Amino acid sequence: MEKFRLSVFWCGTIFFGSLATIDLADGKRNWKSPRNLCKFCDLQPTSCNGTSVVSCFTNCSITAICAQDDEVCVSIWRKKDDNVTIETLCHHPSQRLYGFLLDDYNNTKCEMKEKSVPGSQFYICSCSEEECNHLLHFSSLVPAGPQYLLIVLISVLVLAVVTFFALLCYRMVRQRRLSQGWDKEARAIMIDDDHSDSSSTHANNINHNTELLPIELDLQVGKGRFAEVYKAKLKQSTSEQFETVAVKIFSEVEYASWKNEKDIFSDINLKHENVLHFLTAEQRKVEKQYWLITAYHPLGNLQEYLSQHIISWDDLWLLGGSLAQGVAHLHSDRTPCGRPKIAIAHRDLKSSNVLVKNNLTCCLCDFGLGLRLDSLLSVDELANSGQVGTARYMAPEVLESRINLENIESFKQSDVYSMALVLWEIISRCNAIGEVKDYEPPFGNIGEHPCVESMKDSVLRDRGRPEIPSTWINHQGIQILCDTITDCWDHDPEARLTAQCVAERFSDMEHLDKLSGRSCSQEKIPEDSSVSHGK
Numbered sequence: 001m002e003k004f005r006l007s008v009f010w011c012g013t014i015f016f017g018s019l020a021t022i023d024l025a026d027g028k029r030n031w032k033s034p035r036n037l038c039k040f041c042d043l044q045p046t047s048c049n050g051t052s053v054v055s056c057f058t059n060c061s062i063t064a065i066c067a068q069d070d071e072v073c074v075s076i077w078r079k080k081d082d083n084v085t086i087e088t089l090c091h092h093p094s095q096r097l098y099g100f101l102l103d104d105y106n107n108t109k110c111e112m113k114e115k116s117v118p119g120s121q122f123y124i125c126s127c128s129e130e131e132c133n134h135l136l137h138f139s140s141l142v143p144a145g146p147q148y149l150l151i152v153l154i155s156v157l158v159l160a161v162v163t164f165f166a167l168l169c170y171r172m173v174r175q176r177r178l179s180q181g182w183d184k185e186a187r188a189i190m191i192d193d194d195h196s197d198s199s200s201t202h203a204n205n206i207n208h209n210t211e212l213l214p215i216e217l218d219l220q221v222g223k224g225r226f227a228e229v230y231k232a233k234l235k236q237s238t239s240e241q242f243e244t245v246a247v248k249i250f251s252e253v254e255y256a257s258w259k260n261e262k263d264i265f266s267d268i269n270l271k272h273e274n275v276l277h278f279l280t281a282e283q284r285k286v287e288k289q290y291w292l293i294t295a296y297h298p299l300g301n302l303q304e305y306l307s308q309h310i311i312s313w314d315d316l317w318l319l320g321g322s323l324a325q326g327v328a329h330l331h332s333d334r335t336p337c338g339r340p341k342i343a344i345a346h347r348d349l350k351s352s353n354v355l356v357k358n359n360l361t362c363c364l365c366d367f368g369l370g371l372r373l374d375s376l377l378s379v380d381e382l383a384n385s386g387q388v389g390t391a392r393y394m395a396p397e398v399l400e401s402r403i404n405l406e407n408i409e410s411f412k413q414s415d416v417y418s419m420a421l422v423l424w425e426i427i428s429r430c431n432a433i434g435e436v437k438d439y440e441p442p443f444g445n446i447g448e449h450p451c452v453e454s455m456k457d458s459v460l461r462d463r464g465r466p467e468i469p470s471t472w473i474n475h476q477g478i479q480i481l482c483d484t485i486t487d488c489w490d491h492d493p494e495a496r497l498t499a500q501c502v503a504e505r506f507s508d509m510e511h512l513d514k515l516s517g518r519s520c521s522q523e524k525i526p527e528d529s530s531v532s533h534g535k
Contacts (some may be wrong), residue, residue: 260262
């Protein structure tokens with residue numbers, strides 16, 4: 001079951017980052033990128049041969065913030081036989097890299113230097129400017145001569161002309177927007193943003209410019225209380241290729257929900273393989289809309305996937321374990337690398353707010369009701385968060401409006417209750433329990449959209465929980481999971497397990513895969529049916 005090993009991943013790295021500041025005195029917008037912003041791609045083929053050109057780009061499309069402030073940008077060029085590859089990364093100059101110490105990291109540009117490596121050509125460069133390892137300079141490898149000097153001069157001249165016209169176009173567009181009052185509206189929103197954690201507001205934002213991303217909306221794949229979700233195509237300005245993304249669109253009246261979700265997503269420490277990958281947030285002033293742009297997962301949300309598939313024990317282990325890992329990361333005050341982070345309570349955990357990735361692991365989405373559990377929050381501030389969530393999945397103390405505001409752990413305990421109901425849903429569709437009935441949500445007997453009062457009658461008065469038939473516990477793994485979810489939906493919040501404990505139980509059950517026979521998921525309806533992202 002190597003496919004489920006959830007270990008430390010790309011520590012301290014994010015794919016995209018941008019920090020913005022604004023001079024409110026004269027309306028000028030000044031953009032600056034974070035420190036130690038480098039290209040960061042694994043070993044990949046390249047057409048940059050280093051012998052017939054003076055300089056060339058790496059073609060790496062991933063940008064990352066280095067884990068440590070003192071790390072520098074590095075590029076490595078290799079040629080073995082006819083294979084030429086490029087690798088870009090962050091690295092601390094005090095440590096050896098492939099056996100070599102970096103001796104040129106104070107440079108502003110990446111000057112390739114040859115190193116002795118048996119069996120291949122090996123060149124390496126390092127530099128300390130922003131994304132300086134994107135453009136590689138091979139001037140030291142090419143014989144000096146008038147023809148090469150001419151190429152350099154022409155390149156510099158062309159670059160200067162292009163830059164001049166780009167700046168000219170930018171000033172014309174900006175002046176037009178100023179005349180339309182665009183900057184006044186944007187300034188008001190950014191002033192509002194300044195009241196949030198300014199160090200991380202734009203941390204995952206791939207849109208380094210003020211211009212909106214070129215996005216073509218395709219079809220609607222989801223609709224919830226606050227927003228609609230669309231499958232869309234992102235056309236990068238440097239390529240004619242399209243990338244499929246998900247766009248969550250909020251109307252003008254739902255600005256508060258958009259901002260709350262944006263602020264949570266923008267925390268660089270939220271990044272995790274079991275949390276929906278966030279690309280950027282945009283304010284579409286012409287359409288009077290607010291957008292969140294994220295990764296797109298064609299399998300849709302967990303509720304729809306379970307209604308369409310009967311799953312195997314292996315699938316259950318992957319889906320349930322990754323769900324627990326995602327919630328555990330959300331609740332943790334440390335990243336997998338050990339860096340401090342703000343714990344987050346989701347407060348609307350349900351199967352329709354969990355997406356299924358192509359490898360049959362889960363990722364959490366829809367943080368519109370999320371709450372950053374900052375230890376500095378007062379009881380009054382926590383009390384103002386109100387009774388939120390979906391009634392069917394609300395913990396008893398939430399239904400009763402008696403959550404313990406003196407202890408921020410109470411919000412995590414409510415999430416664990418909701419997670420237990422989702423785990424029950426997953427188990428109910430697993431062929432390891434014997435006969436599998438049609439999909440039904442927890443408390444399905446109460447109705448399609450039960451209200452808070454109906455749930456109070458069942459959960460508080462009758463102490464009801466979804467049924468666990470005796471046939472379920474014939475499978476050793478299912479029996480362990482049933483005991484686990486029973487502990488998680490305990491009426492007493494203090495008696496519930498933590499999400500981390502649940503994740504560890506899944507990890508301990510890895511050896512039980514031999515009991516399943518490794519049967520594949522069985523489809524109930526065709527794969528190409530419409531699917532939805534979080535609602």
